[in-house]
Amino acid sequence: MIKNELSRGLQAVSGFIHRHPKRITGTLAALLLGTGVTAFGVAPLAPDAADMPVRQVLESVQALPIEPQSDMLGEFSYSLFRTETTRSSDTADALLRRLAIDDASASAFLRADTNARLVLSGRAGKTVTVEASDSQQLLKLSMRWATEDDSQFKRLVVERTPTGLVSRIESAPYAATARLASGSIQSSLFAATDEARIPDAVAVQVAEIFSSDIDFRRDLRKGDRFNVVYETLEADGEPLRTGRVLSAEFVNAGKTHQAMWFQPQGQGASAANKGGYYTLDGQSLRRAYLSSPVEFSRVSSGFSMRFHPILQKWRAHLGTDFAAPTGTPARTVGDGVVEFAGAQNGYGNVVFIRHRNGHETVYAHLSQISVQRGQNVSQGQTIGLVGATGWATGPHLHFEFRVNGAHQDPMTIAKQSETLTLPAGAMPAFRAVAAGVRSQLQAAASIGQTRAE
Known part of the structure; x- marks a missing residue:
């Protein structure tokens, strides 16, 4: 009986396969693929660690001597740099204390040496830079100041040598850099330049440049605006004084006035022509008479x-x-x-x-x-x-x-009064400079626009 039932079952399976061959094939393929993926997923990629051989390596290490390292650390030194501004109440001790220097010999030297006494004599507000050792001993002190010479500044140097502190005074040339600025008149020219952080010396020059065309005590209007490019004279990388206004633009009551500094060189130049301010089309702004016998004032x-x-x-x-x-x-x-x-x-x-x-x-x-x-x-x-x-x-x-x-x-x-003229031979060079000035003034104007926004 069992044989008969088994025979009937096999016949039924055989008939199903003949009736549905594609379904049976797809099912078997899926089973085989799944089995393969599973097998791939669990198959180890390296030998079992338990089956790896174990080997022990022993090496002797020679320790470095401690004493040379300690000596090197003991000999290591470094320098500290600091800058301070002198005050009217400063003494040599007080200034050095603010500079984090504890050096009695340096304090005595600042009081006794003729050159070194310049640090605390005269007006306060001088910038003093020092180099000190890690034990707070003065190694070097320097101070710079402006003179009447627009091309050079003075530098005081106090330096430690094997025989003690020594001082010297040096002269060195300025490095000129150009700065751009702009402002708008709300009450007065000086109030506007203060707001724009422009030095007073620049405000005075702007008033002088345009004084023949603008009466700065009566003609200014709220909303007048100006753009200016001027020199900053640097001493050892630090701004020390204001230089010349290189170009300027002033819009007064809707009328635009422009000026640029130009000094003829080579052909067309003369000893009498030391340079001056011109409009951007070459008209001199220097007239036969100044409008004021004193620099711009109330x-x-x-x-x-x-x-x-x-x-x-x-x-x-x-x-x-x-x-x-x-x-x-x-x-x-x-x-x-x-x-x-x-x-x-x-x-x-x-x-x-x-x-x-x-x-x-x-x-x-x-x-x-x-x-x-x-x-x-x-x-x-x-x-x-x-x-x-x-x-x-x-x-x-x-x-x-x-x-x-x-x-x-x-x-x-x-x-x-009549204006002075630019030599004809200097006009080609002038036009080349004026083209750059226009770009500079546009850049300065963008500063004011950015600030307003």
Whole structure:
């Protein structure tokens, strides 16, 4: 019976295979593939660690001697560098203490040495850099300062030698770098340059450059804007003073004024042409007369009627009073010859200068006169110092401009005076420089736009 049932079962399976060959083939393939993948997944890739042979290796190691290493560490030394700014209350000990130096010999040297005493003498605010040992002993001290020479600075060096500290004073050339800046007028030029972190010396130069076209005490408007490229003079990598304005642009009441510094070289240049400011199309901004006998400053009284503070009555004020501290340099506004230099009535100490075409200028209330009668003077030359001599209630410079004996408004005369021309042979070089200046001023303007955004 069992055989009959087994025979019937085999016949049934055989019949199913014949009826469904593709299904049976796919099923077997899937089973085989699954089995293969599983086998591949679990098959070991390396011999069993338990079957690996074990081998032990023994080596002797020679330890390095400790004493030479200790000696080397003991001989190791390093230097420390630090910079500080001097204060009005500083003593040699106080300054060195802030510089983290504990060195009695250095303190004594700063007090006794003639050169080293320059560190604490005079004005405070000097930058002092030191190099010290790891035991806080002074190895080197240096200090830099500006001089009247625009090309070089002075450097004091105090240095330790095998025989002790020594000092020397050196001269070294500045490294000039260009800086770009811009600003907008809200109240005054100086307020705008302070906001833009532009040095006062740059503000003064900008006012001087455009003084023949813009009256900076009356013509400025809120919203006027300016762009400027100027030099910073560096000493050993640190900014020490402001150099020359290289180019500038001032938009006043919607009108754009541009200027660039240019000095002719080679063909077309002359000894008399020492360089100056020009518009970007080659027109000189230097006129026969300056608009002011002192550098840009507050004007206390213009060319008009006023109540005289001493005579106590109204009278025509036939000049311009420039308020300035005693000792401020007074300069001649144009080339000429000194006609009078001395004391004269209410003018006090006064200088009269005769110019061509019947023009004459007067500089009164001086505390000191620096020229003498008959002397030739050139535009911008110092002829005395501001004071309060004669009929003056305080230190200021009284300035007059006369044409054939008649008083004239000096600002009007300055604007109407003729300009000096650029030699024709210098124009090709000028145009090449002007092309670069335009790009610089555009870059400076973008600084202001970025700040506003």
